[in-house]
Amino acid sequence: MATLAQYDLGEHVECVAFIEDEAFFAVADGKVHFPALNKGVEAHESLLCATPERGGKAMLTGGEDGRVLRVTTEGWKQLAEVPGKWIDVIASGPNGAVAVAAGRSVFLIVDGQPRQFDHARAVEGLAFMPKGLRLACARYNGVTLHWGATQSPPHELQWEGVHIGVLPSPDGRYIITAMAENALHGWRLDARKAQDSHMRMSGYPAKPKSLSWSAKGKWLASSGAQAAICWPFTAREGPQGKAPRELGTRKDSMVVEVCCHPVADVVAIGYADGMVIVVRIDNGVENLLRSSGQAPVSALAWDDKGNRLAFGTEAGEAGVVTL
Amino acid sequence: MSDTIPVTVLTGYLGAGKTTLLNRILTGDHGKKFAVIVNEFGEIGIDNDLIVESDEEIYEMNNGCVCCTVRGDLVRVVQGLLKRKGRFDGILVETTGLADPAPVAQTFFMDEDVRAKARLDAVVAMVDCRHFGQTLKRAPEAEDQIAFADVVLLNKTDLVDKDALEDVRATVRHLNPHAVIHTAERAGIDLDEVLDRGAFDLDxxxxxxxxxxxxxxxxxxxxHDHECGPxxxxxxxxxxxxxxxxxxxxxxxxxxxxxxxxxxxxxxxxxxxxxxxxxxxxxxxxxxxxxxxxxxxxxxxxxxxxxxxxxxxxxxxxxxxxxxxxxxxxxxxxxxxxxxxxxxxxxxxxxx
Known part of the structure; x- marks a missing residue:
């Protein structure tokens, strides 16, 4: 039987993560809370983005103040500052590398040294590839891949439209973007010909803003519909020509967050009315964790072993469910 | 709808007085808090954390249909601002002098995430009365800005005589017979005439x-120029x-x-x-x-x-x-x- 610890954090929960076994909640008012320790860190005046550090030792945050911070239960340390600009997106890479986007500029910070990559248009999504120091930047009409360790020219992946988020597959073979046109787009990086590389996953009634790969990369779960849409990635060509699995279908609410379990083929689903469930991907069996709340779920995260699920909502409701 | 934040879009050709009006709004004693989204900090002289600089990003949605262009940066900035509830009474968006007002307005109709939290209250166009004639000859954007507006503020009236002002007014009226027209010197206007108009002044x-x-x-x-044809x-x-x-x-x-x-x-x-x-x-x-x-x-x-x-x-x-x-x-x-x-x-x- 699941047990639930609940917290009221006051404002929009931007990101949750388990860091050294402690649940971290980054909130839009600039605070990072560790409610089980009954404390928090005041990081920014207003926080815009946050992500757990790769390796799980800290949370990385960006704010309206243009500062990029590394937050632990002990406090914050400033990694970089872009004066006068908002830090729109943040991503964590290998060996402490951090990337942030501020409008059209991307800053890759390695060993404390920022390297700037300017784009013609704003960068709305950032993600490091699973291996090496390679950074994917979602932008208008596609994705730009930068090589962080060398001066090699960037690799451009073109697809017309508005790409608002990016997530590579765990094996690095695919790059998936969320599009404002209520679709996902994908590129198969090992395709022999560029024209064979595209994957188009459409039919969403809303923007599929939340994406999560299942533990072994067999499934890509996505929000943006009245069910979690899970695309199969077992075939070499990805999900092309295959129907997705629809999990946790509801008539009266939309799926707004998805987060796959770190070990099993299970996905946690957060809805616009605050409901949280977990579903087995293979047989669709559902387990209700939270029936509803005041606001849409805005963040979900599992701990390393998959025993606990943390959630937060747009109204600052938050909690940790122990399964 | 009622808990959505009103957004006022401020257009006007270069030199029409947009910055002056913004400065008045930001320093005015109206008891309201506004967030201002500008293209460049430029001459806004106030060190105020409510001002956000944003690069205009015109996105063509749905395979490049002109009617489906939106301001992608506004989608991002408005959502960012409104994550925190009760922070602002309204948002002002200043456009560049040459901007087509359509993508700004369309953003507030087309983007579901923006619509959930914000509503377009009014498009306000500022006019430099002294240079309006020349501007219209030179820049089709200026004509669009007037045609698009819900409220037109004829500014710098102290720099023209009465006849010239009436000519400007008639031209504006011709381009947009239903806009509410106000006059001002140095952007001096009762802010209630410009902000939180509600329902586009439809009534x-x-x-x-x-x-x-x-x-x-x-x-x-x-x-004599009204062509009454069949x-x-x-x-x-x-x-x-x-x-x-x-x-x-x-x-x-x-x-x-x-x-x-x-x-x-x-x-x-x-x-x-x-x-x-x-x-x-x-x-x-x-x-x-x-x-x-x-x-x-x-x-x-x-x-x-x-x-x-x-x-x-x-x-x-x-x-x-x-x-x-x-x-x-x-x-x-x-x-x-x-x-x-x-x-x-x-x-x-x-x-x-």
Whole structure:
């Protein structure tokens, strides 16, 4: 039987993560809370983005103040500052590398040294590839891949439209973007010909803003519909020509967050009315964790072993469910 | 809807006084908090964390349809600002002098995430009275800005004489007969006239007697340029494609329609088809619709191909249940629009 610890954090929960076994909640008012320790860190005046550090030792945050911070239960340390600009997106890479986007500029910070990559248009999504120091930047009409360790020219992946988020597959073979046109787009990086590389996953009634790969990369779960849409990635060509699995279908609410379990083929689903469930991907069996709340779920995260699920909502409701 | 934040879009050609007005709003003693989204900090002299600098990002959605352009940066910034509830009473968006106002306005109709939290309150266009004539000759954007506006602020009136001001006013009136026009020196205006107008001033705009337009045209001796062709039977007001040569050869015209109760089964397909086909030429449309057997007024507004409407309030006792629509655009076929509009009526309008 699941047990639930609940917290009221006051404002929009931007990101949750388990860091050294402690649940971290980054909130839009600039605070990072560790409610089980009954404390928090005041990081920014207003926080815009946050992500757990790769390796799980800290949370990385960006704010309206243009500062990029590394937050632990002990406090914050400033990694970089872009004066006068908002830090729109943040991503964590290998060996402490951090990337942030501020409008059209991307800053890759390695060993404390920022390297700037300017784009013609704003960068709305950032993600490091699973291996090496390679950074994917979602932008208008596609994705730009930068090589962080060398001066090699960037690799451009073109697809017309508005790409608002990016997530590579765990094996690095695919790059998936969320599009404002209520679709996902994908590129198969090992395709022999560029024209064979595209994957188009459409039919969403809303923007599929939340994406999560299942533990072994067999499934890509996505929000943006009245069910979690899970695309199969077992075939070499990805999900092309295959129907997705629809999990946790509801008539009266939309799926707004998805987060796959770190070990099993299970996905946690957060809805616009605050409901949280977990579903087995293979047989669709559902387990209700939270029936509803005041606001849409805005963040979900599992701990390393998959025993606990943390959630937060747009109204600052938050909690940790122990399964 | 009621807990959405009002957004005021401020347009105007270079030098019209947008920055002056913004500075007035930011320093004004009105007890309200505004977030201001600007393209460049420029001359906004106030060190204020409510000002956000944002690069204009014009995104063509859906394979490049012009009618589906949005300001991608606004989607991001507005969502960022509104994650924190109760932080602002309103948002002001300043556009660059050469900006096409359509993508800004369309952002607030097209993006579901933005619509959930913000609503377009009014598009305010500022005009430098002294240079307006030249500007219109040089920059088609300036004409669009006027045509698009809900409120036009004729600024720098102290730099022109009375006749020149009236010429400017007449030109603006011609481009956009239904905008609310104010005058100011150094952007000095009661901010209530500009901010939080609500419902696009639909009532004030549309409850004006349409004949007012005509009378005014006479007042300002432009009637000789009002081309009353066979399509003009004076039930509507098709302001032709020409104004007198002393002012400007405008390409924007407006069509005002007035009718009785509408059959919704005919009206919605009509407005949808019209905006799908003529959308690129329609800059703005707005109106109040009376549907047969419907106890509530239906308000409608649109930008290019996007139309949206909703029930507004019950009809009041004694209020004429009539339909009024205004189209502002380029090269619109007034005869066709009126004829097809009439076909949606269930009964003729009650005599005024």
């Amino acid at each position: 004030r705009i549309l409850e004006d007697d349409p004949h007012f337009l005509h009378d005014q045209a006479h007042d300002h001796h432009h009637d 399509d003009c039977d004076h039930d509507h007001h098709h302001h032709g494609a020409k104004l007198d040569a002393a002012t400007h050869d405008t390409t924007v015209a407006s069509i005002s329609l007035r009718g009785g109760a509408m059959n919704p089964d005919l009206f919605f397909p009509w407005i949808n088809k019209l905006t799908q086909i003529d959308g690129p030429d329609i800059l703005r449309l707005k109106g109040i619709v009376a549907f047969a057997d419907d106890e509530e007024r239906y308000v409608l507004q649109g930008v290019h191909m996007i139309v949206e409407g909703d029930h507004q309030r019950p009809w009041r006792d004694g209020e004429a249940r009539e339909t009024r629509l205004v189209f502002i655009g380029r090269g619109l076929d007034a005869e066709k629009i009126e004829r097809t509009f009439r076909a949606c009526e269930v009964e003729p309008a009650k005599a005024a």
